[in-house]
Amino acid sequence: MKILLTTLNSQYIHTALALYTLQAYCRPDFPEIRVAEFNINQDLNYILGAIYRQHPSVLGFSTNIWNITPTLELVDRIKKILPQTVVLLGGPEAAADYGGILLRPGAPDYIILGEGEVTLRELLAKLQRREVELLSTLPGLAFREGSSIRRTADRAPLDLATLPFPYPDLAPFRDRILYYEASRGCPFQCAYCLSGWEKTPLRVLPFDRVKTDLLRFINAGVRTVKLIDRTFNLDRARAAALLRFLLEQGGETEFHFELVGELLDEELITLLKAAPAGRFRVEIGVQSTCPAALQAVRRKYDLNRLKANCLALTTGRAALGARPTVHLDLIAGLPYEDLATFGRSFDWTFRLHPDELQLGFLKLLKGSPLREEAHTYDYRFTTAPPYEILANKWLSYADLLHLKGVEEMVEKYFNSHRFRYTLNYLFQDESLSPWAFFSTLARFWQEKGYSGQAHKPGALYDRLWRFLTAQRPADQGQPAPLFQREAGNSSGTPFWPREHLRALLTLDYYLSGTGGAAPGWLLPQARDRREKVKQLLKEEAWGRLGLPGHLSSREVRRRMFVLDLPLDPESGAEGLSPILIYLPSQGHPQWYRLPPVLGMEAGRPQPSIPQPGGEEHG
DSSP states (O other): OOEEEEEEESSTTBOOHHHHHHHHHHTTTOTTOEEEEEETTSOHHHHHHHHHHHOOSEEEEEOOTTTHHHHHHHHHHHHHHOTTSEEEEESHHHHHTHHHHHTSTTOOSEEEOSOOHHHHHHHHHHHHTTOGGGGGGSSSEEEEETTEEEEOOOOOOOOGGGOOOSOSOSGGGTTSEEEEOSEEOOSOOOTTOSGGGSSSOOEEOOHHHHHHHHHHHHHTTOSEEEEOOTTTTSSHHHHHHHHHHHHHHOOSOEEEEEEOGGGOOHHHHHHHHTSOTTSEEEEEEEEOOOHHHHHHTTOOOOHHHHHHHHHHHHSSOOTTSOOOEEEEEEEETOTTOOHHHHHHHHHHHHTTOOSEEEEEEOBOOTTOHHHHTGGGGTOEEOSSTTOBEEEOSSOOHHHHHHHHHHHHHIIIIIITOTTHHHHHHHHHSTTSOHHHHHHHHHHHHHHHTOTTSOOOHHHHHHHHHHHHHOEEEOTTSSEEEHHHHHTTOTTOOOSSOHHHHHHHHHHHHHHTTOOSSOOTTSOOOOHHHHHHHHHHHHTTOHHHHTOOTTSOHHHHHHTEEEEEEEEOTTTOOEEEEEEEEEOOSSSOOEEEEOOSSBTBOOOSOOOOOBOGGGOBOO
């Protein structure tokens, strides 16, 4: 019996853990079982052809909100060209609507409900023995009987210790994101999610088994491993022991954890910050700070504790390394949260200093309590997946359209890390609301017709400069920068000198390595200082320049910019701050401080500044 398990991933770089787990669990009884991964960006005719050429006896699809629509279209086509193939569906999206799917024309033969490992193995055994009449006794299954739908009993929870390591060979996955499951289930019951409402208890893999598996990833040189545990740090002692183990092993693999922020403690924070840059990445769901919204979605946490723990993660450095990459999530569209309250949630979360801030939009998932209560809050959402909110009692479609614009600005300007010095300088002044800034920037983009277009990286700098210097009549009759007006600075007094913004945006521009014609507003090079630097480089006078001696004098002379900044790019303190920017032929640009008066000994060079992903920016 030829068995093929397949799915459409959201991106090529992702891997389908569910398929490899099912394959590994069933392989002892069905050694011929195979996995084929595709992605939603591929043409359906290509995917159909690839499946057809294998002529599977049994074909199983893993489904989710991003792939259910093309998957059902593929199933319809497959049933027409391979009518003898038994087609199975599994995953949350198929299970949530098994009745509707099975009654469709061109429907699959079976849908697996809940955990699929044991159900799939037993189903394959019955199909192989042609015992279809006995399927009604097989738990965890739905299928069609004439014009009605048959659902069997629920499957008992699986003992995770019986699961083998999912990946047969790690070499093909070295440069992709690999997913790993050290626990299954969630103790929380957020109304917008499915995890906490499943009829299975929270279970964990044996600790020694997890250590062995994680070591396999490290030894294989896998680039990124994302643990899909919903609450990695629910058991703080176990989480600390695993972090300590990973620190002891070294290696270059980045491990990604989903954490409950308020359950962090001093030991976990210390361990997370002890890793070298690029080793640990953490994701924490804030979602909202609106008390009414949190109560409506059954999400409870101590905001003060969450704030303290997040700030402990995002500020300062551990003695032996750099802090982890911190990703925080917000959800727009929760009950009782309008634009004003969402703006307060945004400001509160942004001021926790995450490396990335994700502005997500509520999805009314099939089977979630919030979808069942949608009429209470007058939710309107897309009929087709991903069931995203279009409006509710507190947010109009126009409001959500504006939030989409804010999301775009956050992605392009904050999460890209291309504007770090400019934005850090702006937000050092806590009188500037991050929400007001990005909200006004989004409106500026909309008014100028920039939204919805492809933009070269260099154009983003020009757009931001135009925004920062855009003028609008102020109440006092004086011109004021646009975003300052919206932030409430009606006096027309600038918060930030124009030359400071120009200098830092110039630094960000050069550090991005952006090619093409340079914008006319860039801070010009300090020509006299540049000539003096060139002469000292010819003389190999590294100590007098304060530059590291490992650099090539010839290469630096050819690929350098020398700027006299009017402020320190890190502290924001006013005063002459000469710097040299080196753009190597390979790798990322770096910057170095120069002595204010060349010819004087500069002492040791400033340490380079680590960039996201472990790169060094100088």
